[in-house]
Amino acid sequence: MDSFFKILSNIGAQITSRIWRLGSASRLFLLTLIYSGESFKRIHLTIREIYFTGVMSLIIIVVSAFFVGMVLGLQGYYTLQKYGSSESIGVLVALALLRELGPVVTALLFAGRAGTAITAEIGLMKATEQLSAMEMMAVSPIARIIGPRFWAGVISMPILASIFSLVGVMGGYLVAVPIIGVDHGAFWSQMNSNIDFRFDIINGLIKSFVFGIACTIIALYEGYDAPPTAEGVSRATTRTVVTSSLTVLGLDFILTSFMIAH
Amino acid sequence: MDKTTLDLWVGFFVAIGIAALMALAMKVGNLTSNTLGETYSVTANYENIGGLKARAPIKSSGVVVGRIDNIKFDTKTYQAVVTLRIDKRYSFPKDTFANIYTSGLLGEQYISLEAGGDDNFLKEGDRISKTQDAVVLEKLISQFLFNKASEASNK
Numbered sequence: 001m002d003s004f005f006k007i008l009s010n011i012g013a014q015i016t017s018r019i020w021r022l023g024s025a026s027r028l029f030l031l032t033l034i035y036s037g038e039s040f041k042r043i044h045l046t047i048r049e050i051y052f053t054g055v056m057s058l059i060i061i062v063v064s065a066f067f068v069g070m071v072l073g074l075q076g077y078y079t080l081q082k083y084g085s086s087e088s089i090g091v092l093v094a095l096a097l098l099r100e101l102g103p104v105v106t107a108l109l110f111a112g113r114a115g116t117a118i119t120a121e122i123g124l125m126k127a128t129e130q131l132s133a134m135e136m137m138a139v140s141p142i143a144r145i146i147g148p149r150f151w152a153g154v155i156s157m158p159i160l161a162s163i164f165s166l167v168g169v170m171g172g173y174l175v176a177v178p179i180i181g182v183d184h185g186a187f188w189s190q191m192n193s194n195i196d197f198r199f200d201i202i203n204g205l206i207k208s209f210v211f212g213i214a215c216t217i218i219a220l221y222e223g224y225d226a227p228p229t230a231e232g233v234s235r236a237t238t239r240t241v242v243t244s245s246l247t248v249l250g251l252d253f254i255l256t257s258f259m260i261a262h
Numbered sequence: 263m264d265k266t267t268l269d270l271w272v273g274f275f276v277a278i279g280i281a282a283l284m285a286l287a288m289k290v291g292n293l294t295s296n297t298l299g300e301t302y303s304v305t306a307n308y309e310n311i312g313g314l315k316a317r318a319p320i321k322s323s324g325v326v327v328g329r330i331d332n333i334k335f336d337t338k339t340y341q342a343v344v345t346l347r348i349d350k351r352y353s354f355p356k357d358t359f360a361n362i363y364t365s366g367l368l369g370e371q372y373i374s375l376e377a378g379g380d381d382n383f384l385k386e387g388d389r390i391s392k393t394q395d396a397v398v399l400e401k402l403i404s405q406f407l408f409n410k411a412s413e414a415s416n417k
Contacts, residue, residue, distance in 0.1 A: 044265065047269060047272050048268060049266065050272045050275065050276075051268050051271055051272050051275075054272070055271045055272060055274075055403075058275065058342050094290050097288070098290070102292045144388045155276075156275075158279070159275065159276060159278075159279025159280075159282075162279055162282040162283040162286060163278065163279060165282070165290075166282040166285055166286055166290075167282075167287055169286075188289070191290055192290070193319075193326075195290055196317065197287055199317075201283075201286055201287060203285075244367055260347070
């Protein structure tokens with residue numbers, strides 16, 4: 001009986017700490033928004049962060065988009081040709097990329113490539129007491145450190161997702177048209193007539209914008225909240241990847257169900 | 263890193279992001295011809311619209327001239343009321359036929375406009391009175407079977 005109560009109280013403690021963390025993450029998000037006016041006064045800080053989170057992620061995004069597009073082209077072709085509609089391959093590739101794979105895979109890669117870097121950097125700043133030093137000098141670490149990184153992530157993500165979708169479509173085209181031999185005109189015209197700007201492209205952008213907010217704030221919070229030890233920073237980095245990935249996939253389902261229902 | 267190089271890279275990054283979005287909109291989404299410019303809307307009533315959906319194309323002689331705006335159900339007449347948005351560039355006579363067809367055997371359904379001979383043209387808010395319902399496959403099959411059965415009994 002005693003161990004039963006122990007298990008129960010363990011579950012309770014777990015849930016309370018999760019809710020605590022969610023609450024303080026939301027508080028950090030709100031504070032970032034409040035202080036963003038101050039962080040925009042030093043716009044070059046944000047630009048510097050866009051370089052580190054956005055520009056440096058370009059290569060991994062472009063290469064993986066290309067392979068994702070090529071695999072979609074191959075797999076789609078083998079399934080579609082069974083139904084005699086291999087010309088629809090263009091629609092399949094473009095819809096899959098614009099609606100789902102573009103925003104989601106970009107966010108997952110972003111969490112792994114840029115999110116971990118943000119967490120480790122801020123965690124280490126905290127461990128070496130740089131953040132406390134800033135507070136001592138009456139410089140708000142939220143305006144100076146968190147804000148620019150947050151806005152850089154939010155700006156970079158939709159850009160990266162658009163690039164991902166475009167490169168993916170090119171990869172699909174490369175496999176479908178020159179290699180397999182689907183008709184060039186049918187590929188594009190089917191794609192054009194079945195993809196709606198508002199419904200597919202803009203909705204994909206909205207998704208990647210939301211993922212940008214979620215991934216960056218999770219990475220920032222984990223770094224800001226990390227215990228100031230080597231072990232604490234490494235654990236926080238791991239948690240960033242796990243939490244961001246799960247959040248992105250969960251949010252994707254919620255957003256999609258809203259967009260499809262409309 | 264030098265501040266100007268950094269600015270250059272970020273500028274390049276944002277520019278190719280916008281270019282990618284534009285390319286998606288133009289080449290993939292076909293924004294130029296897909297979104298209609300100036301439009302006018304007319305309504306048409308149907309007994310049965312089959313699988314017709316909002317945003318389905320409206321074609322005339324196979325050319326897309328508009329899109330379906332929305333589909334409602336009128337409880338007074340028990341008919342489906344379909345709102346058609348037609349490009350301002352194309353005007354149709356008042357006695358135009360609006361028929362629901364299917365592209366291919368299993369393809370999507372669309373509304374085909376077949377121009378009549380009236381001198382007056384359709385205006386914003388008009389109603390197309392000459393409509394033809396979607397073909398329901400089950401009805402066709404049951405009619406066919408019924409005819410076959412009556413033929414057999416007549417023999």
